[in-house]
Amino acid sequence: MKGFSRSTLAVGISLAMMASANASEFADMDPVTLRLAHVVNEQDGFHIAAMKFEELVEERTDGKVTVDLYPNASLGDERTLLEGMQIGTVDMGVITNGPVANFVEEMAVFELPFLFPSPEAAYEVLDGPIGQELLDKLAEVNLKGLAYAERGFRNLTNSERPVATPEDMDGLRIRVMENPVYVDTFRELGANAIPMAWTEALTAMQQSTIDGQENPVNVIHSFKLNETQAHMTLTRHTYAPAIFVMGMPSWNQLPVAAQEVLVQAAQEAAEHERRVNAEMEAEQLADLREAGMQIIDDADLEAFQAAVAPVYEKYGEQFGDTLVRIREALE
Numbered sequence: 001m002k003g004f005s006r007s008t009l010a011v012g013i014s015l016a017m018m019a020s021a022n023a024s025e026f027a028d029m030d031p032v033t034l035r036l037a038h039v040v041n042e043q044d045g046f047h048i049a050a051m052k053f054e055e056l057v058e059e060r061t062d063g064k065v066t067v068d069l070y071p072n073a074s075l076g077d078e079r080t081l082l083e084g085m086q087i088g089t090v091d092m093g094v095i096t097n098g099p100v101a102n103f104v105e106e107m108a109v110f111e112l113p114f115l116f117p118s119p120e121a122a123y124e125v126l127d128g129p130i131g132q133e134l135l136d137k138l139a140e141v142n143l144k145g146l147a148y149a150e151r152g153f154r155n156l157t158n159s160e161r162p163v164a165t166p167e168d169m170d171g172l173r174i175r176v177m178e179n180p181v182y183v184d185t186f187r188e189l190g191a192n193a194i195p196m197a198w199t200e201a202l203t204a205m206q207q208s209t210i211d212g213q214e215n216p217v218n219v220i221h222s223f224k225l226n227e228t229q230a231h232m233t234l235t236r237h238t239y240a241p242a243i244f245v246m247g248m249p250s251w252n253q254l255p256v257a258a259q260e261v262l263v264q265a266a267q268e269a270a271e272h273e274r275r276v277n278a279e280m281e282a283e284q285l286a287d288l289r290e291a292g293m294q295i296i297d298d299a300d301l302e303a304f305q306a307a308v309a310p311v312y313e314k315y316g317e318q319f320g321d322t323l324v325r326i327r328e329a330l331e
Contacts, residue, residue: 025257026064032258034091034250037070037081039198043222046094046242047071049149049273053244056265065258077197079178085247086142092246096151098177100243103141107134109319109326111181113308114301116239117330119153123274125329126241127267130322135243144251146266149273151216151240157229157293158212159205164233164299166190166307175201175213181315185237186214188308205229216240218277221284226293233296235304244270 036053038046047069054067075081075090078099084090101108109115116122125131126148135145156163158172166189174191176182177198186193194210204210205228212229219225220232244266251259289295316323 026062029061029064029255029258031064031066032254033066033068035068035070035075036092036094037075037090038094039073039078039081040071040219041222042071044071045152045218045273045277046149048276049242049244049269050094052272053265053269056268057261060261060265061258065254065261073199077199079197082143082245085245085250088247088249090247091250092146092244094149095243095245096177097241097243098179098182100138100245101179101181103143104134104137106137106319106322108179108181108315109134109322110241111179111185111238112315112319112323113181113185113237113311114305115326119150119239119274119278121330122150122239122241125326128329130325130329134322138243138245139248142248144246144248146244146246146263147270149242149244149266149270150277151242152218152277153236154214154216154238154240155220156212156214156233156235156237157220157225158231159208159229160211160231162231162233162294162296164296165303172212173210175204175210181311182214182238184311184314185308188310189304190307214238216277217281217284217288221288224291226288226291229293231294231296232288233299235299235301237304237308 036050038050040046050069050071054069057065057067076084078095079102081090081093082095082099082103085092097107097110101111116125131148138145156174158174160172161168163169170190172191173194174186176186176193176195178195183193183195196204201210201213202223205213205225213225214235214237220229246262254262285295
């Protein structure tokens, strides 16, 4: 027990020293408030990640950096938020990878269908050198990538019929993100792929101007899509990262010590969100089934993978070395 109490004491002293070091680092800093926006609701994983980030940043900067959260697209859709960050009217956000790829097209490599076999495989690539290199590329468009949170593995829902094979998708009007890889993926699967912002998609589903959409289970659950979508297929066709991203105008105004806190807090908040998403998914699927949603969890995924082979033929060269390195890292 003596050894245990000494090590506990040592940890306590170390944490206290870190806290006082942090406090002294920020003693002379002028207070800053960062506006962090996203487009989903407060039950969503993005908001869970944002709240954790807010907590860590405020604690580690001794309250000198505070974070105000703006959920529910209250400051605009994802493209609008990114454009706002570039010019300094929005400080930062948690943004789905798809819209970010419209600014740095190499980011779209992660959108390729059936690229990652598991969440763990995705995390290894995203948190490693390949992921960091792509985050760094955002600086070329006046954005600062901090860390990869997640949207998660995406699944198909629709209001028309059960989908177990690509043939079942023929002619379905499916909303996809405004990203060419998603559009081409769903066209190869036989759907009528309709790119649109998420806020518009919710209305379109209610008005039946589209038949379906694709998103992770946590989004389908938090937005109660079962009310307009009777069918879900666990295709897990794409693993979608999300990015803690900041505008360079806001980033450059912060002292180095604060910048370091933001990067570390974003990574920890992202890992926290991943854990919460994993814990919640089984419960969310059970809720949706209980609410009457028909969920297919044994679709012919090999047929889906075969159907999207032309997407790799089309984009393989564009993503060249990055795609090769991802595949090598996954082997």
